[in-house]
Amino acid sequence: MMKGLKAAVFVLCYMIFLPGALLNAQEDTLNIPDVIDVGKAEFSIVEIQWAHRVVSFSSEMGSVQRSARQILGKPNVMPGGGSSPCAWAIKKKSSDGVEFIRVAFEKPSRPKQLAVAENFRAGCIEKITLYGVNRGEERVVYEATASILPEPTRFLNLFFEEIPFDVVEAEIRLNSKKINDFEIDAIGISSSDDTIKAMINIPANLKYQADKESLGPNINTTYDERAPVISADGRELYFVRKYHPSNIGKEKDEDDIWYSKNDGKSWSYAINVDKPLNTIYNNYVQSISPDGNELLLANVYVKNGYQVETRAGVSISYKTKTGWSFPVEQKIKDFRNNSPYANYYLSANGKYLLMAIEMDDTYGGLDLYVSFKTGENAWSKPINLGPDVNTAANDYSPFLAADGKSLYYSTAGISGYGKEDVFVTRRIDDSWQK
Incomplete structure (x- = not known):
């Protein structure tokens, strides 16, 4: 989403080595350059496959926020951690306390490591199994007894011998009787020798x-x-x-x-x-x-x-010789806000009205939308800026720079240093979808 950025690395490593696997921690050879080339994603330096599709699950908290599909893609909550609508959570406990989620990866690979981002109430995972393309191809890469950890979050990193078949799916089993209200942010696999990490995008050489x-x-x-x-x-x-x-x-x-x-x-x-x-x-x-x-x-x-x-x-409201005029309504076609909260921003050229509202097509909570000026005090139907900008968390406080392309806003739905952080994205074309 952000162009020309430097990636800052944050590591929460609980290294687990299985029988027959490596006996010592891998030397981390990841070399972060000062500037990442335009167009490179923040996780492209180490080739990581994050979960691409949900295959099955025991239950999900909601259809959007804390749904099973929130586990897809790179981490949105880690390394900061904490409860978030951008992570998967179960709706109710199974009778036997066994919960699960099974995900598929975009392409077959032979990984040497796996990582699970446990963003809230870590320690609930009891078993992780990798599955191949062909029937009967499976390998258990992790087994443990669930127990609450001293730290509420964990980036569970597992190294193992290279899987002898092409892996296409992974399943995590968790124990809700021993640990309830847990949340899982992301699952990733890699054939790299460098540890999978949660990363934060920051502008190169940013100094105040x-x-x-x-x-x-x-x-x-x-x-x-x-x-x-x-x-x-x-x-x-x-x-x-x-x-x-x-x-x-x-x-x-x-x-x-x-x-x-x-x-x-x-x-x-x-x-x-x-x-x-x-x-x-x-x-x-x-x-x-x-x-x-x-x-x-x-x-x-x-x-x-x-x-x-x-x-x-x-x-x-317009400035007059005697003060500010009575505020004039801006009529927005099919405007609707399902939230009691809202933010707005008018572009410098007066042609674009940005808003943080919750319409029926929201990705979760407040989303950023844009309307185009169609006449005096009249605006087009709001268009959702899409998943490159909006998340399952509240996305709000839009500020469009004078160039009409650089959009600053606040969200808790992207990996940052705490809850809501400030991010910048740049509009690529006039569709406002890229």
Whole structure:
């Protein structure tokens, strides 16, 4: 998904050597270059086959999140680990406590190692069997008694003598009576002598030139300040202040928009932007036009007598001589959000409206969508950006750079350093599917 990236390697190795297998750990000869060529996947340096298709399973927690197919492909949760909708979990225990999942690989191979990413409540695996193309070709490569481990996550690495037949499938058996609520992130095999690892894509030679610093007491208070949006020239800052007595709805008002300006030396004392942008409901800025004259606002503002109510959607307010205009609804064809949460972002050229919403075709939770401008305050039906971007976890906070191609967003559905990390992907064509 990301081009021209450097892969950072994180290893959680529980090396298991079976009878007749290697007696010593393999020397890790993997040499990570400073820059990976454009187009190379992060796992292409060591040839690994991750599970390609689910053959059968005992049960699955859901049809999308924590479904059996979440085990397919490279790890999405490790090396960070922890419970995740992007891993397989069972729905209910079998009567005998024996759970299983059987997967197929894309092409036959003769592996010398196997890895299982146990992202939550590790230690539940009791048996792993590899199967060949022909009937009767099978080899047990791991047997153990399930027991909860001191560490909640494990990248189980197994080395063994090269399998004498072409392997096409693998089956894992687990014990839910001894360990419940376990999750499995991924299964991979390789004929390489280098250990299979969970890896994180990071931009090559990424360095931050400045340390984090507080914006000071003119902005930060004992109340919560969140959701900052800064203008293109870096001089104007809009943010949310929660439950402040100066909010429109006083201390009961969860989210009001506040504003501060930088004179080149410091930020001014923040003020509430007041009506019509603020109401007694949730109000927040999502993006600012490059000239600073338009604000993209979450929700649709609806006049009801002397009151202003809000509903799901997005609006634009325009800067006038007397202040900000009443927010104008952006009409999106067939818009629907099944989640109470949403994010939006308007591209610098005003032609693309990105949104994090949950429609019926979601890959799980909030997904990123794009709508195209079709007229004044009118937008096309949202298009899901597809599985290269969206995951079974929440994918949100889109930010499209001025080039119209570099998309930054947050997700917990891709291997990172913790839960939600920031990622960047680059649009390849105008379909917004690649």
